[in-house]
Amino acid sequence: MTEALHREVLDDVRARLVTQGPRESGRGPGGPGALGGREVARRAGRGRLAAAVAAREGPAGVLGAEGVLGVTAALAAQITGAGPLQELVDEPGVTDVLVNGAHEVWVDRGHGLVRLPPRTARLGSEDDLRALAVRLAAAAGRRLDDASPFVDAQLPDGVRLHAALPPLSPAGTLLSLRVPRRTAFTLDELVAARSVPPAWGPVLRALVTRRASFLVTGGTGSGKTTVLSTLLGLADPAERLLLVEDGGELVPDHPHVVRLVTRHGNVEGAGRVDLVDLVRQALRMRPDRIVVGEVRGAEVRELLAALNTGHEGGAGTVHANTAADVPARLEALGALAGLGREALAAQAVSAVQVVVHLRRRAGHREMAEIAVLERDERRALTVTTALGPRGRGPGFARLQALTGAV
Ligand SMILES: Nc1ncnc2c1ncn2[C@@H]1O[C@H](COP(=O)(O)OP(=O)(O)O)[C@@H](O)[C@H]1O
Ligand SMILES: [Mg+2]
Numbered sequence: 001m002t003e004a005l006h007r008e009v010l011d012d013v014r015a016r017l018v019t020q021g022p023r024e025s026g027r028g029p030g031g032p033g034a035l036g037g038r039e040v041a042r043r044a045g046r047g048r049l050a051a052a053v054a055a056r057e058g059p060a061g062v063l064g065a066e067g068v069l070g071v072t073a074a075l076a077a078q079i080t081g082a083g084p085l086q087e088l089v090d091e092p093g094v095t096d097v098l099v100n101g102a103h104e105v106w107v108d109r110g111h112g113l114v115r116l117p118p119r120t121a122r123l124g125s126e127d128d129l130r131a132l133a134v135r136l137a138a139a140a141g142r143r144l145d146d147a148s149p150f151v152d153a154q155l156p157d158g159v160r161l162h163a164a165l166p167p168l169s170p171a172g173t174l175l176s177l178r179v180p181r182r183t184a185f186t187l188d189e190l191v192a193a194r195s196v197p198p199a200w201g202p203v204l205r206a207l208v209t210r211r212a213s214f215l216v217t218g219g220t221g222s223g224k225t226t227v228l229s230t231l232l233g234l235a236d237p238a239e240r241l242l243l244v245e246d247g248g249e250l251v252p253d254h255p256h257v258v259r260l261v262t263r264h265g266n267v268e269g270a271g272r273v274d275l276v277d278l279v280r281q282a283l284r285m286r287p288d289r290i291v292v293g294e295v296r297g298a299e300v301r302e303l304l305a306a307l308n309t310g311h312e313g314g315a316g317t318v319h320a321n322t323a324a325d326v327p328a329r330l331e332a333l334g335a336l337a338g339l340g341r342e343a344l345a346a347q348a349v350s351a352v353q354v355v356v357h358l359r360r361r362a363g364h365r366e367m368a369e370i371a372v373l374e375r376d377e378r379r380a381l382t383v384t385t386a387l388g389p390r391g392r393g394p395g396f397a398r399l400q401a402l403t404g405a406v
Contacts, residue, residue: 012056081157082177083132084122089159094179096221101172102129112363126166129173133163136175142264153264154247158182184229184251195223196367200387203370206403207354208234211313215295215373217320217329218358223365224317225249225293227358232315235289239313242282244275245293258285275299279306292316300330301337304344307351314351323357323371327381345381349373353402355383372398 050072053063063071082089088097088107096108105121106113123129133151137144140153140161149165160178187204190196196204207214208231216224216231232241232252243250243259250259260282265272275292279302282290292303295316307314320329327345334344352373359368369388372395376382385393386400400406 082136082155082159084124085132085175085177088121089177089179096179097175097177099123099129099173099175101169101174102126104171110363126172129175130165133165133173133175136161137163158248160247160249180249181226181251184233184253185226186253187230187234190227190230190367195365197387200367200370202406203387203399203403204231204356205234206406207370208232208313209236210402210404211289212353212402213307213312213314213351214354214356215315215326215352216317216356216358217323217326218317218368219321219360220319221365222358222360224319224358226365227356227367228291228293228315228317229253231356232289232291235313239288240286241289241291242285242287243291243293244278244282244299246275247293250291250293258287276302279303282306283311287311289313289315294319295333297333298337300333300344301339301347304347304351308347320357322359323355323369323383323385326355326357326373326383330381342379345375345379348381349375354386354399357383369393370399371395372402374398 050068053068053071082097085097085099085105088094088105091109093110094107095110096106096113098106098108098113099121100106102123102125103118105116105123107116108114123132134144136155137151137153140151140155142151142153144151144163144165146165149168151161151163153161155161158180160180162174162176164174166172185193185195187196187201191198191201214231216228218224229250229252232243232250233254235241235252235254237255239254240256240258241252241254243252243257245259246262248259248261260278262275262278263271263273275295275297276299279290279292279299283306290303290306290311291314292299293316295303295318303314303316318326318329318333320326330348331341331344334341334347339347355371355373356367357369357371359366369385371383371385371388371393374382374384374395384395384398386395386398387393
């Protein structure tokens with residue numbers, strides 16, 4: 001069955017369940033409209049799901065018995081969410097839920113990882129946990145089994161899922177759930193949370209409105225995607241933002257956002273659409289800004305080329321543990337795209353003006369420095385601090401020129 005048909009049937013069945021309402025419990029106060037489709041379906045149970053799928057299918061039988069089962073399973077996976085972990089995922093402030101086998105669950109509520117007392121998550125046995133992992137993968141439209149024992153995907157509600165099965169993980173099934181914020185932080189909120197020094201606010205604002213191109217850098221989980229969302233929200237509402245991403249992680253508060261997301265291919269790799277393809281497409285879609293959610297491969301070449309051919313105001317995030325690591329990281333990415341060191345340096349300094357570096361220390365996420373990207377006397381790429389923990393750095397004058405001396 002084609003993916004489009006599959007989706008069409010799922011949507012139709014979901015709509016049916018919502019309009020029919022829960023059969024067993026009768027209609028609650030306010031009628032069926034008061035219940036979300038998810039809640040209705042949760043009450044409905046698997047039997048009613050299968051019946052609804054069969055009803056949608058009608059006598060023509062395009063799906064076949066196996067198809068009905070497949071659609072039912074996919075729908076059940078979608079509507080029952082993360083099972084026993086859903087409560088944790090829904091808890092306000094939770095950023096990560098990590099399961100290391102059936103007896104070990106860690107949660108980050110924004111202040112670092114904390115281990116839950118044993119059995120509080122009610123995961124059941126290792127078999128139950130494995131079944132949950134498989135179900136979650138199915139909800140993301142992916143397979144998880146002995147033949148493909150890892151999955152990295154996005155769940156329908158935006159949660160990022162990574163799963164690994166034994167024996168690759170001897171401790172049992174591993175789940176890593178990254179919970180996205182549903183709305184971006186405002187710049188004022190980041191300042192209030194002491195993640196951005198108050199004096200840097202106007203500089204960041206000017207950087208965006210003056211359409212400098214910038215990279216947000218930092219280690220894993222340092223808040224790069226979050227800060228990029230915040231900064232994009234400062235862009236002129238009249239601009240058209242084209243976001244190119246692996247999953248839909250960026251949530252800028254902006255009226256005109258167009259999103260393109262990559263697609264995994266089938267087992268042979270057919271149908272795969274990667275970031276390189278997407279950046280090329282984005283260029284033809286009349287963007288005012290091109291944004292690559294996370295630059296981690298050969299798409300660096302397309303992004304830099306775009307920013308060097310009249311597409312200013314572009315942005316992206318790049319993994320780097322320190323600001324000083326950024327040039328080497330860019331060179332490594334350039335090498336993946338066949339760009340030598342010299343070519344990469346030439347492209348990068350003319351494409352990207354500013355690096356905003358983040359760090360995470362003892363659970364606290366903060367902006368560590370705002371720097372300018374330059375070439376040193378040996379023509380090597382360097383990141384020169386403009387504003388850092390000790391105030392102004394040697395790159396300050398250049399930053400001031402870019403931001404109009406705020
Ligand atoms: N300044 C902050 N204060 C509190 N939580 C934050 C902050 N920045 C990010 N987070 C949270 O931390 C998690 C990781 O942030 P994210 O932006 O995805 O990091 P990265 O892109 O660097 O991996 C997210 O759940 C996010 O909501
Ligand atoms: Mg990120």
